Amino acid sequence: MEVAVWDTYVTKKDGKTMHFDIIVPSNNKDTNIIFNYGKEYLRTKGLENLEISSKECVFCHIEILKPECEDAIHKKGYFIYEMENCN
Template structure:
């Protein structure tokens, strides 16, 4: 399965930067509202609810082949997150 990757940067409440990718099925590539909703769910899970997440912070990057872990996440919750920087501190 191919997935669309959205490169995302969010300023945390403490001023630091979170960098993560939101991966969704390719049929959602043009549904930025849904992708942003998924990003906001992830931010809430990380204690960062209410931080801005819009087109300037979250942009379509590319399409790639999904791994088994990504497919499991998408089947369970509709999206997958790859944490890149500043997501766990």
């Protein structure tokens, strides 16, 4: 399965930039759904008031689904790959 990777940068209230990827099936091109996945993830971090839009989240590339993402993609429709300042 091919997935689309959406590169996301969100500035937290402490000024640090949170960097993560939202990974979705490549046929999902609805940015409202993709941004909502990002907002859902931010809520799990207690950051429900942060904005995600085309300014913070952009399509990056298509890749083959990695095994560590597969379960989340099938259950929730997306996977979050945390990179910087996500904890």
